[in-house]
Every structure is written in structure tokens, then in C-alpha cells.
Amino acid sequence: MTAPVETDERRGMPSASSFYRYRQCAGSWTLEQEAKKLGQSWNPHNKDTDKGTRIHSYLSNPDSIKLEGEEINDALFLKSRAEEQVTRIFGQSKGDLHELREKRLFLKELTEHWRGNLDLSAQFDRVVYNEEIVLIQNYKTGWVEPEHPKANGQTEVETLLVAIAVMKFCKPKRYIYQFVTAQFGVLETEINYERLAKIYEDVTGTLSAIIDMRAPLSPHPDVCGKCPAQLICQAVKNQIGPMTRLQISALPLEPKKAAALLDAVSILYPHLDAIWEFYQANMEKEPAFLNAMNKQGYDIRPGNERREFTDIARARAILSEFIEKEKMQIWSSSISVYEDLYSKATKLKGKDLKESFNQLMNGCIKIHRNKSSMERVRGTPAITKLPQ
DSSP, X not given: OBOOOOOSTTTTSOBGGGHHHHHHOTTHHHHHHHHHHHTOOBOOOOHHHHHHHHHHHHHHOGGGOOOOHHHHHHHHHHHHHHHHXXXXXXXXXXXXXXXXXXXXXXXXXXXXXXXXXXXXXXEEEEEEEOSSEEEEEEEEOSSSOOOOGGGOHHHHHHHHHHHHHHTTTOOOSEEEEEEEESSSOEEEEEEOHHHHHHHHHHHHHHHHHHTOTTOOOOOOHHHHTTOTTTTTOHHHHGGGHHHHTTTTSOOOOSHHHHHHHHHHHHHHHHHHHHHHHHHHHHHHHOHHXXXXXXXXXXXXXXXXXXXXXXXXXXXXXHHTTTSOGGGGSSOOSOHHHHHHHHHHHHOOOHHHHHHHHHHHTBTTEEEXXXXXXXXXXXXXXXXXXXXX
């Protein structure tokens, strides 16, 4: 979908979270700026992202947000797991420890040695340190196992900027970086001064390379799906070539050709998905565009309704007044089961049934709605036959 209104926290400069992409595709930085100018910057967004943001806010400042249910449980678990790591690494004595939470650091503010045109920032979740050890902790709330911090560009940039900042006060011997997760445990790496020096060279070299207007675009399955410029990237669009060259022949089973085709598909798939999301977002945001697309046969369909019990004991007590006792012996989590039984007891059907049942279960069930979708709802697609 289109990118949300940008805050100025990165000051329009590269950040650690995108640094691996800049390494792999130096031209993506310049193209990213062009996409913003055109209003076609793409930013994948989902409910897990919102959940992660809320949990991070709580762990940074518990008074800043109120969490409930699964979210507060996850937050407290991550907090406990992070504290266990502090005790393991620093020991029981914590009197000389210093702690920082959720702070964004900028390379140019930390050192005068880098005088390039571009700055670079990184935001850490938590840093605990003393004169001997620095522990950097990054909370991960998703269900996808993160790449190990030992081979992670974001990890390296965060550690570098934290190290430069801490060395203004002391010179620790060890820098430890952790991903603290609920599902995958704690992933940890240690970075020494020799590696920090190499990271600095790599960082400054990459910043010098990406500002070049002639920097090449290098599509790659690991980076294109997260690139804000993919809607306008010709290098991504060119990946359609391997498939068009197949014409009407069978898909290749020779491993090398099959792998090349799959690589192209893995780049194109998020690109096509982004195009779909771009138009849906504009239809949802702009009534005039929605009306114009309606005339072309496209519309936004609301997501399906999902209901779940939140107070089972109260629900059972209420429903037992309408449903026979023997049918209430075995409890099901499916609300539709009891709605059907309620229908038989009240003779209600359709819309009247749903409204009556939801009102009866008010306070006992929670109603969720799946994400809306863009669909062709009428008319004939403009593409009706294969080109000759």
C-alpha cells in the first residue's frame, strides 16, 4: 500500500533496518527517493506490525500504553527473558550497570570522522552496559524466525553506533548483541573491535556508493520484497523475461533453469502483490478514485466477520435459557454451533438471527473483521485473450 505519512525520526536518511538492502542493491536508495516524489512508495503493513509497535512501546515505557490479553503476556514474557540475560551476562551484582531504552543514534552526531553527504541512523530497543561489557537487546515479536544476528546488517550498524557512543565514556572489552524472542529463544552474537573496524569501513563505503546516481539496481529475492521502490523499479519488472521466454513450452525441470525461474518469481510475486495493494489503498483513501474504479468494475469488499467467546461462563449461563441442557454438555468454541441452536429455539433466521444473537451475547463475544479486499465485481476484464 502507499506509505504512511513519514515522521522525521530518520531525517530522510538511510537507517540500519534497510542497510542490508543498500549493500545488495546500491541503486535502491536513489530509486527510493524517486518513488517518494511520485507518491508511489510502498510500505508493507499488517496487524503483526501494529502489535510489535505496541509491545515495543510498552517495553520502552510501560506507562505509555495499555496492553491487554496476548499482547501484555508477550510483553511481560519478553521483559522477563531479557532480564534473565542481563543476570546471566553481568552476574547478580548490577550496581554499576547503566541502561538506555529505545533511542535513535546518528553517525554524524557521534563522530567527526565521517564527512559524507549521507548520514546513517539506528534505533536500539535496550542497551545495558558497564565498563567491561555492552549488551544490546532487540525485541522480536513476529512469528517468523529472524535471521541470526551474526549475519545481519541491522545488527552490525546498531552495534557500531552504540559502540561509538559508549566509547565516549569508557572502552568495554565485549559487545554482545541479542535478538530476544518469545517463539525462538535468544539469538546472540559477539562483536570485537577488529570486526567493528571492518563494519565501519563497510558502512562508510556503502554510504558513498548509494548516493551515486549511477549506482546499479541489483534485484534479489531477499531484498526486493521489502524495497519501497519496487512499484517503479524497472529491474524488478524485467524479471518477467524468464517467464515470457518459456512461451507455451512446459516448465523446466532441469534444476539450474528451475532455480533461475523460481528466483525471478520470488522477486515478481511481492511486486505484483504491491501493485494490488497500491490500488486498493488509493481506493480506500480517495472517494473520487473509488467512484472512478467502480465504473471500471472494481470495488472494495469488507472482510468476513469473525467472532470469538471472551466470557465462556457467562455465555453458557445465558444460552442455557434457550438451549436444551443435554446439548450444552459438550462445549464448542464455534459460535455458529450455538447460533444454530439459538435459531431453532427462537425460529429466527438470517439478519434477524445474527442481530438478536449478537445482542444476547453482548459482553460475551468479541467481533473481529478480516481485512477488506479489492475485487472485480462486475464487467469483463480488458484482457480477454492471449496476445498473438
